[in-house]
Amino acid sequence: MAERGFRAELTESGHGAQKRAAMLGHDMRAAISDILGGLSLAELGPLDPDSRLQLKRVQSAAEQLARLTDETLALVSGDELDQIEAPIHTTLQPFLDRITGRWQAHAEEHGLAFTLDTKPDLPGIIGTDPVALERILSNLIGNAMKYSSAGTVRLKAHMGPRESLCFRVRDTGPGFSDAAMARLFEFAGRPAESSQPGTGLGLHIVRDLARRVRGQLQLANLAEGGAEVSVILPRAAWAPGVQSTGDLHDLPDLSCCEVLLAEDNPTNQLLMRQMLETLGARCTLVKDGQAAAEMLAAHRFDLVLIDIEMPRLSGIDVIRRLRTAEGDDPGTAVLAVTAFVLAANRDQIYAAGADGILAKPIMSLDALGEAIMGVLNRRPCNCTPLSDSPPPFDALHLDRLLALAGPEDGRELLIRMHDDLETVRGGLIEAFERGDRTLLLSRAHVLISLAGAVGNGALQALAENLNAAARRQDNTEVGRLCPRIVEHIEALCTALKAEFGSRYNKAGA
Structure with a gap:
């Protein structure tokens, strides 16, 4: 009896920790969403080049923080993040431009230059996890700057033999010592005699992430001085099912769509409304769940974007009411927008009747457009610019x-x-x-x-x-x-x- 009671107490404690992790995750993502929303709106105003560079740097760091928050909270709670519902399609050049904007500002602070060298044969889209790839490159670039007292840190992206995709980070530092080479990828593997601060955790992280994306690492000391660390992605790692350059999916045309946006945060209201109107939608905005339920009872919409956490009535309750009222009708396409990202939260949202989930913060118009296309593919409506009989293959x-x-x-x-x-x-x-x-x-x-x-x-x-x-x-x-x-x-x-x-x-x- 005592043992069963102890186990029950541990279970309740575990459930409490998971609940607390989910709540913390929600609040953290909501705060990051506000930051990113404000930064996106700030871009609309006139800025001098230095201010715009700093803005890009902060924006990139905030986006990376949002992704790391998901992973950290999933680890702490013992939960797993829901699997991505579609193949990863990362547009490579904007991805590299974002990294450049972030690290140019760091380089200037250290009296260095940072350059990006790309070749015209790069693929337009890659299928590699952008979160892992950005962490790899950020750790490599950060290390290169730490060990370069002057000169230029270079990131080069090009195609290698057998269609491998290569990212090379080159610095002007002293290179790797024999002692460093011997322990390079170990946890806290920096040699004791190193004069630089830190433990050497960065390269340990890089090795782990490279394995995750099926990449290979190469290191070399350069004859002219400095070191070069390369991440080599074989074709099977970067291009599973991707499309040819220039064959990107178009953003959805919502010019004949009536869209209900239910969102209580003023920054998100402005940002999402601008995005929807950019896609051509006629957008009706409500600021709480009760207003959303009343609007859906009175009018028929082609698409509903609904925040899950709202005053007066939650988004889940609004979706349940909508699905109950629709009965056997084909139903309205519903995209849930939420800062809750753990698997249990997502299962609950889908069980209520949502057709898709978009996690806050919303990183780009492309991300919103892709999520909308996903729900309209699942539940087409009159406004959907999709063919009734699409070709069997591209x-x-x-x-x-x-x-x-x-x-x-x-x-x-x-x-x-x-x-x-x-x-x-x-x-x-x-x-x-x-x-x-x-x-x-x-x-x-x-x-x-x-x-x-x-x-x-x-x-x-x-x-x-x-x-x-x-x-x-x-x-x-x-x-x-x-x-x-x-x-x-x-x-x-x-x-x-x-x-x-x-x-x-x-x-x-």
Whole structure:
């Protein structure tokens, strides 16, 4: 009895810590959201070059702080952050420009220069986790500046052999000593005789993150003095399913959409309204949950963006009321905007009936546009500029994948993709008939990757929605989605089979 009581006390204590971590996470993200919102609005005003440089530096640091907050709180609470619901698509040049803006200001403070050297053959989009990559580069650049008393720290990005993506940070310091080389990546591995402050934790972090993104590290002392640390990403690490340069997804056209924005924070109200109007939406703003519920009861909207934590009535309660009132109707597309990001919070929001979740702070118009496209793919409305019958695959996308694979490997790639899709189709049918949730989740997960690999955004969105429905055990939604997804897979298999014939059978293969 005493042992059971002690265990129960520990469990209650653990739940209390998780709840406290979630609440702290919410307040921290809300504060960071205010900072980023204010910085974004400050950009609209006239600034001299030095002030704009400092603004960019603070903005980049705040964005990185928001990402690190998520990871830290997930670690403290013992929870896991929800998996990203779509493949990562990071536009490379703006990513590098943001890093440059941040570190140029640091360099000036230390009497140094910082330069970015890029080559024209860089990919437009990469699939590498931008949070991990930014932490890697920031640690390398920070170390380079620490050891350079004068001169220039350089970040070079270029394509290497076999389409590897290379990031090289070069400094003008003394280089690595033999003692440093021997312990370089160890935890707190800085040699005791080092005159620089710190413990050497930065390179230990870099090694861990490089492994996470499947990258390789190279270090060298330069003949002319200084050191160079390189992060090499093989093609499989940076380009799983990405599109060719210039083939970026367009932002959604909301010019015929009536959008309800429910948000109580004045900074977020102004920022999000500007973004929505930039996308062409006609935006109605309400400042609390009760007003949102009343507005939804009186008017039909094409899209609802709703903050989860609001006065008088929470966003979750508003969504539940909306879904109850809609009954069997197709329903309104709902995007929840929240500073609560842990998995349990997200499950609760999806269970209430949200079609998608966008975490605060909102980093960019692209992030908002992508989230809106995601919910409109799941729950199309009259304003959605989506085709009723999108092509089974993106031709340019597939062309690039097969060209990179080469003739023989390209043949094998098409055959394998076709066979994998047939396996997924059969598995989904079997899982639905048997009520096998585990099999359903595994097949939906594979389908998300396959659909992304051929650029079929509609099928990918359906697979993501099926995955979410299976996780929350929504059998009604699973039953609605499975037949549609099977039809999409059959169409894609037919298209890939025809593509194989047109590409390879003509050559007598």
